[in-house]
Amino acid sequence: MSDLALGNEHHHHHPFLQHHFEDLGQQHEASTLGMWMFLCTEILFFGGILCAYWIYRVMYPEAWAVAAELQNKLYGGLNTIVLIISSLTMALAVRAAQVGSRMWQLGMLFATLIFGSVFLAVKGIEYSMHWHEGLFPGSHFTWHEHPAVAQKVQLFMCFYWGLTGLHALHMIIGAGLLLWIIGRAWRNDFGPEYYAPVEIMGLYWHFVDIVWIFLFPFLYLIHGVHHG
């Protein structure tokens, strides 16, 4: 602590103010804008593959309807609820950081981590089921209930595994970030003056949540024109 004081003889800097910013307000605005910009990139990242999904959906509505029936709506619905609750706990964690309540912060961050893990566990069970049903594309693909559309169902499953896999990867990265934020909250880093890391963690988490809000109907619910 005394070293820190020596380093900042002229100004009494907040310990987390980086040297190239004028004040914490500028630093906060820069980091939140940075995360919003990153989320713009993410929208285009998921947008690319969703656009491809949508084009094939228009081309092959029958196959897409058959493939949606193969998804487990119970697990998908359960995971949707779990993720929405995790977004609530994440938002409460940001609020707790703003008002400087360490216990609420830790509690809510930990709850978010638990809900995220539940989501990943359920997803894992689904993956395992699909694997055994022969619904993994490539040489493992043995599903032949409707031979007429089997190949196109395989194309759908490419998107299913690709989209949910990329989403799960984002969840795993989010869980890692949560652990880091929990560590910092444990050290009581955050308070009314400085809570930007919790806030941008929240932005990321809500984004990953919203991606799922698109994936769930696209992959599980919408049956296409013939079954709709």
Next chain:
Amino acid sequence: MTTATLHDVRLVGASTNRNYINDEYGALSWLLTKDHKRIAILYLISVSIMFVLGGFFAMMMRIELLTPDGDLLTSDTYNKFFTMHGVVMIFFFLIPAIPAVLGNFILPIQLGAKDLAFPKINLLSWYLYMAAAVVGLVVIITGGVDTGWTFYTPFSTQYSNTHVFGTTLAGFIAGFSSILTGLNFIVTIHRMRAPGLTWYRLPLFVWAMYATSVVMLLATPVLAITLTMLMIERAVGVGFFDPALGGDPVLYQHMFWFYSHPAVYIMILPAMGVASDVVAAFTRKKIFGYRFVAFSSLAIAFLGFLVWAHHLFVAGISVYSAMIFSFLSFFVAVPSAIKVFNWTATLYRASVSWQTPMLYILGFIGLFTIGGVTGLFLASIGLDIHVTDTYFVVAHFHYVMVGGTVMAYMAGLHYWWPKITGRMYPEWWARLAALLVFVGFNLTFFPQFILGYVGMPRRYHAYAPEFQVLNVLSTAGASVLAVGYILPIIYLVWSIWFGRKAGPNPWGAVGLEWTTSSPPPKENFHETPVVTWDAYDYPAMMKAMGETQNV
């Protein structure tokens, strides 16, 4: 009291000698630096190495094409060489060159900021670039890749037995390096401008970097997902573009060019920014139509997203969508022409200083215009079908990429070299190199317009004997061009130790970067500057100088 005064003197003495280069020593102080200026130097070294590597592939191709027979390289090797030339030059040189080297160094100083908004992310972006470069080099050493830099499916997913996965992985990683640079620039421009530095007081280089960053941020992720889908397909054996499953290879082309056409503007917009700064500095004038030039950058960035399918005119897209994309491609010429006219209007009746940066930019304006206008030829559906996959296309995009981007990069490198190193480059040698580059470039690529127009296809290692004369001219030009590029490598390195010392402002130019010492101190400015003048306020400066002389 006396001790305090002594102490102050020592502080002043130390602060004038200290700069970002001698602030710390040792390899780790560079490899773990968070200083945007040092990261720019790391990028400068890396992109220069990649440029030489890409140039080697180009030179080998030109030597092969000296004779009509395929006698130096087998067709397989030739396929790999043009692919790796494209991959190295586009992903590892043209896209990072101006933003990551010149932008990294100059942009924060032009904004009066101490650093970019996210210094650690800036360093991360260099490490991602290096990781991508290492993957790319491993691919090259272990046998290369032969798909063309566009990785068209189904050849890339099913038929090619070369390292498609590794190369696309390298492109994927390099893409994230570029996204992080763009993100850093946008946030820095929004949030880190010095007091008084309003948007319309920004140098046009900053506007150009802003437009570039928007394209980096919004187009690159589409490449990332496209290459991810391609890698999954390559790894699993079936996938998104596989015709056997009902997949559509043309969809791959749409997705690829949704990034890769805007990527052209990632390469050319920064070049236009350099051109504006250099034209103003060496004509001692305000840029004619500042706001038009500024907003034309944004217009190019926006329109650049709407023209991608002009790469697909022969891929079986409908005639109606071809007509729309043709029209939009013509439209993107408007903001580009606005810039060229404004530079020309600035040059009109100016007393031009003929230093090296200006020579490169004069070359840039002419060559970019030729590249742009031949782009309009290619945007016309009928003519495009006639010259698709011929050397006409090769000549066109080299006029934009090399005649445009590389010329402007060389201009910017010479213009800001005294600021970066504190030393002047040798003017005579630099002018000679600029001349060699201009002559060599035209001799290399102008014959290719004719070759393409009379029907010589691209991407073959052998050709019909009647094309030989023009090919010999082209190879001769490439040799001159190579000398023109090797010379700066030698004299710029030489100048670091032996060049004449440059003051803070060797060009007498206006702009925040010229108000700090050369090389700048670690924190760029000893005091945060307050800006009270417009960009390129040369008239005010000239008037002030005139008054001083009268007094």
